[in-house]
Structure formats: C-alpha cells, structure tokens
Amino acid sequence: MLELDRVTAGYERRAPVLRAVTLTLAPGEGVGLAGPSGCGKSTLARVAALLHQPSAGRVVVDGEHVRGWRHRAPRALRTAFGVVFQQPRLAADPRLRLSDLIAEPLRAGGLDPAARVRELADAVGLGADLLGRRPHEVSDGQLQRACVARALALRPRWLVCDEMTAMLDASTTAALVGVVQEYRAVSGAGLLAVGHDRVLLDRWCDRVVEWTPAGLKPMDEPAGP
Template identity: 80%
Template sequence: MLELLSVTAGYERGNPVVRDVSLTVAPGEAVGLLGPSGCGKSTLARVAALLHRPDSGRVVIDGEPARGWRHRAPREQRTAFGVVFQQPRQSADPRLRLADLIAEPLRATGLRPDDRVAELAATVGLGPDLLPRRPHEVSDGQLQRACLARALALRPRWLICDEMTAMLDASTTAALVTVVEAYRKETGAGLLAVGHDRQLMERWCDRTVEWGVPATGG
C-alpha cells in the first residue's frame, strides 16, 4: 500500500499548495488524480514519489514510513518508484543518446544495461534506429517513450505518471497507456496517474480522485 497521510506541501506566498491531504493506492490499483492546472496535484505526485519533502504529514510505502527524500531516500524506497513527467524535454538530459537515457537508472544502481535497454525500448515501441539519437533528434512522443522505458527499467512497484500524455497525440497516448497497463498486469504494480482529462482518467483508472479548487503552483 502507498499511503499519503495528512500531507501539507509546497508553500507559495505563505499558503500551502497542498493542505492536509490523504490518499492511498493499493498494490495493483490504478488511481487517477484529476484536476485543473495549478491545483497542486503535481506537487502531491512528487511527494508520493519521494521527490518533494512535505512540510507535514507522512508517506508510507508498504507499511514503512519514508526515510528520506530525493537522493537521501534509501535505495530500496527510492527505486520502488518509476516516474514519468509531463514534459520529456525538461526531464531528459539533452546530451544523452536515448539508449543512455533509458540506461540511467540501471547504471546508477550498479547494474549492467546489456540487452535490457533494447528490451525496454521495444516494450515502449522505440526501434533500434532511434536509440543512438539525442532528444533534439526525436519527436516529443518518441522522447516520452524513452522516458517511460527509463521509468520501467528497475521494475518499480509503484508508477507515478504526472500528466504523462498531456503533450501527446491520441495514438501515442493510447500506446503509452497500453504499455503501462501491460506492465501493471504483469507485475501487480500500483499506479498514480495525474491528469486533467476526465475521459482518459476514468477510462484508464480503477477510481478517480477529483481535486477541487485551483491554487497557485503544481
């Protein structure tokens, strides 16, 4: 179980972007976090993925409280999450080839990429001809496929998809959602999907939590 308990985070002009919010995601469950831009849902997603330290409240992962944030989180908790962000060009090092982008988490944890990169690329629909290219040489959709492959590299127990498809066309959106769903079916991973497209969230997720009033940030 992934639990966010009474989380307050992301102060902006003296006011929290997220105030006293609790949310749970069960293993194998897909939960959609639906709301307009600026309502704080991305901030909450980053807290859930241990990328943003809350001002108060707790994150509990499989019964164990989070013991750190970002690079200070212990490896076993940090690698439990795979995260895909809205804007792939902001989350990808422009100097890296797509093959190296996908291999990043494997190398960071001391694993040899070997054939795993080619396997991951094929899983997300990237042909071998694209792997030597750098981000400026591919489309947004192709780059987001590589970012999803990177998120799946360590076989995470929890996926956080923060507006993953917001910048993509309908066919690429459908392809990436299909990859995520196949991974969840295979592994039993839980999913927190953030978005503002009600139709997509309700079609994709087991249940949807609606975020109400827009605030500054997130």
C-alpha cells in the same frame, strides 16, 4: 500500500500548495487524480514519488514510514517508484542518447543495461535507429517513449505518471497507456495517474478522485454545496 496521510507541502516561503491531503493506493490499484491547473496535483505526485518533502503529514510505502527524500531516501524505497513527467524535454538530459537515457537507472544501480534497454525499447516502440539519437533529434512522443522506458527500467512497484500524455498525439497516448497497463498486469504495480482527461483516466484507472475546495473526492460523488 502507498499512504499519504494529511500531507501539507509547498515551496520555500510561499503559502502551502497542499493542506492536510490524504490519499491511499492499494498494491496493483490504478488511481486517477483530476483537477484544475495549479491546484497542487503535480506537487502531490512528487510527494508520493519521494521527490518533494512535505512540511507536515506522513508518507508510508509498503508499511515503511518515509523519513528521507530524493537522494536521502533509502535506495530500496527510491527504486520502488517509476516516474513519468509531463514535459519529456525537461526530464531528459539533452546530452544523452536515448539508449543512455533509458540505461541511466540501471547504470546507477551497477547493473548491465544492454539486454534490458533492448527489451524496454521494444516494449515502448523505439527502433534501434532512434536509440542512437539525442533528445533534440526526436519528437516529443519519441522522447516520452524513452522516458517511460526509463521509468520501468528497475521494475518499480509503484508508477507515478504526471500528465504523461498531455503533449502527445492520440496514437502515442494509446501506445504508452498500453505499455503502462501491460506492465501493471504483469508486475502488479500500483499507479497514480495525474491528468485532465476524465475519459482517459476512467479507462486507465480503477477509480478517479477529483480535487475540490473540500478536498479529494471520488468523481462519482458530488463535490458538495
């Protein structure tokens, strides 16, 4: 179970972006998070993925109360998450070839990346000719394919996709959503998907919640008066 309990979070001295937000994901469940730009969806996703420490509230992962964030989190918790961001060019080291980008988490864990990189490249539709290129030599869609492969490299139990398809064309969107869904079907991983496209979220997720002034609500319930 992934539990965010009354989470409040912000940045430096600014007013909190999130105030007492609660969200729970069951193992294997896909939850979509919808809402207007600037409402705090991405901040909540970063808190859920242990990349941003809240100022109040708690996060519990598979029964373990999180007490460390980013590199201070225990390795077993860090590697439980695979994260895909909206803008692949900001999430990828421009100096790395795509094969090295995919291999990053494997090498960090002292694992031999060769076979796993080939397996992941095939899964996301990256040919051998593309693996030798650097980010500036490929399209946004090709780079996002590599970022999805990187997120799956350590076989995470939880996936956090923050506007993963926002910069992609329809065919690449369908392909990468298919990759994530196939991985979930095989692994039983849970998914938190942030997005604006309700149709996509409805097809991708088991349930969708919407950000409203009154808090998070299922999208089939009224937001209130």
